[in-house]
Amino acid sequence: xxxxxxxxxxxxxxxxxxxxxxxxxxxxxxxxxxxxxxxxxxxxxxxxxxxxxxxxxxxxxxxxxxxxxxxxxxxxxxxxxxxxxxxxxxxxxxxxxxxxxxxxxxxxxxxxxxxxxxxxxxxxxxxxxxxxxxxxxxxxxxxxxxxxxxxxxxxxxxxxxxxxxxxxxxxxxxxxxxxxxxxxxxxxxxxxxxxxxxxxxxxxxxxxxxxxxxxxxxxxxxxxxxxx
Amino acid sequence: xxxxxxxxxxxxxxxxxxxxxxxxxxxxxxxxxxxxxxxxxxxxxxxxxxxxxxxxxxxxxxxxxxxxxxxxxxxxxxxxxxxxxxxxxxxxxxxxxxxxxxxxxxxxxxxxxxxxxxxxxxxxxxxxxxxxxxxxxxxxxxxxxxxxxxxxxxxxxxxxxxxxxxxxxxxxxxxxxxxxxxxxxxxxxxxxxxxxxxxxxxxxxxxxxxxxxxxxxxxxxxxxxxxxxxxxxxxxxxxxxxxxxxxxxxxxxxxxxxxxxxxxxxxxxxxxxxxxxxxxxxxxxxxxxxxxxxxxxxxxxxxxxxxxxxxxxxxxxxxxxxxxxxxxxxxxxxxxxxxxxxxxxxxxxxxxxxxxxxxxxxxxxxxxxxxxxxxxxxxxxxxxxxxxxxxxxxxxxxxxxxxxxxxxxxxxxxxxxxxx
Numbered sequence: 210x211x212x213x214x215x216x217x218x219x220x221x222x223x224x225x226x227x228x229x230x231x232x233x234x235x236x237x238x239x240x241x242x243x244x245x246x247x248x249x250x251x252x253x254x255x256x257x258x259x260x261x262x263x264x265x266x267x268x269x270x271x272x273x274x275x276x277x278x279x280x281x282x283x284x285x286x287x288x289x290x291x292x293x294x295x296x297x298x299x300x301x302x303x304x305x306x307x308x309x310x311x312x313x314x315x316x317x318x319x320x321x322x323x324x325x326x327x328x329x330x331x332x333x334x335x336x337x338x339x340x341x342x343x344x345x346x347x348x349x350x351x352x353x354x355x356x357x358x359x360x361x362x363x364x365x366x367x368x369x370x371x372x373x374x375x376x377x378x379x380x381x382x383x384x385x386x387x388x389x390x391x392x393x394x395x396x397x398x399x400x401x402x403x404x405x406x407x408x409x410x411x412x413x414x415x416x417x418x419x420x421x422x423x424x425x426x427x428x429x430x431x432x433x434x435x436x437x
Numbered sequence: 438x439x440x441x442x443x444x445x446x447x448x449x450x451x452x453x454x455x456x457x458x459x460x461x462x463x464x465x466x467x468x469x470x471x472x473x474x475x476x477x478x479x480x481x482x483x484x485x486x487x488x489x490x491x492x493x494x495x496x497x498x499x500x501x502x503x504x505x506x507x508x509x510x511x512x513x514x515x516x517x518x519x520x521x522x523x524x525x526x527x528x529x530x531x532x533x534x535x536x537x538x539x540x541x542x543x544x545x546x547x548x549x550x551x552x553x554x555x556x557x558x559x560x561x562x563x564x565x566x567x568x569x570x571x572x573x574x575x576x577x578x579x580x581x582x583x584x585x586x587x588x589x590x591x592x593x594x595x596x597x598x599x600x601x602x603x604x605x606x607x608x609x610x611x612x613x614x615x616x617x618x619x620x621x622x623x624x625x626x627x628x629x630x631x632x633x634x635x636x637x638x639x640x641x642x643x644x645x646x647x648x649x650x651x652x653x654x655x656x657x658x659x660x661x662x663x664x665x666x667x668x669x670x671x672x673x674x675x676x677x678x679x680x681x682x683x684x685x686x687x688x689x690x691x692x693x694x695x696x697x698x699x700x701x702x703x704x705x706x707x708x709x710x711x712x713x714x715x716x717x718x719x720x721x722x723x724x725x726x727x728x729x730x731x732x733x734x735x736x737x738x739x740x741x742x743x744x745x746x747x748x749x750x751x752x753x754x755x756x757x758x759x760x761x762x763x764x765x766x767x768x769x770x771x772x773x774x775x776x777x778x779x780x781x782x783x784x785x786x787x788x789x790x791x792x793x794x795x796x797x798x799x800x801x802x803x804x805x806x807x808x809x810x811x812x813x814x815x816x817x818x819x820x821x822x823x824x825x826x827x828x829x830x831x832x833x834x835x836x837x838x839x840x841x842x843x844x845x846x847x848x849x850x851x852x853x854x855x856x857x
Contacts, residue, residue, distance in 0.1 A: 365459045
């Protein structure tokens with residue numbers, strides 16, 4: 210690791226947090242697109258959060274086609290590929306708050322309902338069950354004063370930590386940044402390139418294991434390049 | 438360090454070898470606020486079936502994390518088990534009215550068991566009651582101080598209404614219930630958690646085996662080394678559709694030579710098993726390529742070797758709470774052809790980690806499909822193994838249990854921040 214880019218910085222040490230998530234039912238389920246739209250209008254925002262990104266911490270196959278539960282159901286349950294494509298491109302980071310995100314989702318659904326002669330429906334066993342999550346956040350005790358110090362640890366961070374710092378952060382901070390990027394911003398201009406690269410990682414299209422690997426590699430490569 | 442602590446630490450080290458140290462560290466941190474908490478699990482059988490298998494592993498792990506976990510088993514009469522088998526069938530939608538005298542026996546057995554267990558249960562911080570058998574225990578513990586959870590391992594998505602109506606009265610007073618997948622949940626006036634079961638990678642049934650041991654099993658059961666082997670491991674239960682598996686293999690075998698092993702045991706709380714076994718034996722009679730094995734409840738090593746020997750594993754259930762045998766086979770790198778039902782859908786991602794089928798014909802088709810595409814068979818198996826490693830090991834199960842207990846302890850609905 211290089212010493213040249215790893216000068217001690219004044220920024221607050223990076224405190225690694227960890228989290229775990231458990232799913233609960235909301236008792237609400239939809240069998241057709243109209244029901245789905247009606248429920249989406251009134252469901253607590255935490256349920257929308259769960260289906261857009263909380264799913265990353267749940268047992269699931271790394272969905273090869275669609276990146277959120279709504280899009281996936283539109284395709285597998287309603288067999289409506291057009292809707293699935295549109296829903297999969299509603300990006301949570303594009304909205305200033307989650308109510309605006311909900312409105313956009315509803316807008317996409319209403320538009321699709323207007324276009325359909327018949328309301329798309331799913332078989333009884335493929336109804337959409339709206340879930341929500343409880344999340345426990347705790348301090349891992351790990352602290353890093355300099356970005357370079359993170360390098361050997363990143364590949365072994367828990368998926369809970371990756372979720373908290375890379376996914377959840379975009380939802381809980383005003384800037385919609387991941388925590389690594391936000392911290393690097395306070396560490397000095399020499400980390401600008403690393404921040405840019407981190408911001409270029411699509412957070413919603415990979416498993417947490419993949420994201421961990423990508424983040425670890427970005428840090429590793431950045432400091433190797435700096436050393437050269 | 439006390440001997441118990443040392444054993445616990447060694448146990449965690451062994452899991453860390455499979456899951457990575459970070460997974461264990463994560464569990465330790467999550468468990469810290471629950472240290473010393475008394476958690477009692479109650480079910481109706483010590484051996485046989487997925488629930489007992491999970492508890493055999495979950496309890497020592499919880500203890501290793503500093504939780505005072507224990508496991509109690511209720512005792513019942515033949516009439517009690519006949520009644521609870523009726524509940525099981527009824528919750529899975531294959532119902533018939535349960536005679537009043539059986540319901541009376543069910544309540545009587547629970548009352549008698551409550552006399553034995555009351556002080557343990559009333560003192561506990563958390564009580565987890567598994568399935569309908571011990572559900573009425575809560576009503577016999579008026580001085581309870583902890584949180585009570587009802588854990589339903591059964592596919593209750595389309596219950597026979599009279600059975601659910603009867604059971605519901607016992608479940609309503611619980612603080613929360615737990616279902617394996619959202620589809621199984623029923624309207625109840627308390628929080629309903631979703632926790633999928635899991636397998637234990639270190640158990641006798643799932644640990645790695647040397648090749649010589651697989652050869653021993655081939656010889657023991659006189660398996661033909663030149664024929665691909667199909668396998669279904671499950672109790673002889675109509676919902677597991679062993680007759681459908683025989684039919685599927687006979688259909689596929691007309692064009693693609695193969696052999697089938699059906700390996701099952703009995704659970705002490707399942708009185709119907711013998712009748713189903715007799716039907717299966719009759720269906721397979723005269724077909725030398727089909728072996729119907731009745732294995733003892735502790736034949737874990739044999740099952741492990743059979744799963745590792747098989748080319749394709751089937752779990753052609755028509756109803757299934759979760760189907761741990763699916764995850765077991767996938768963990769061993771086998772593609773699974775499973776019934777398109779219940780928790781099997783959570784494990785098999787159709788065409789990626791195996792196939793979901795609805796009929797014996799569908800199973801036959803996919804057997805032939807895979808046997809003619811050996812590279813795909815291998816690829817699917819590898820994907821399946823990776824998927825189980827990331828999602829269905831007992832460490833994930835434990836993480837969700839701990840999160841749930843913390844949620845119940847704090848009474849918080851959404852986000853909890855511990856010590857921040």
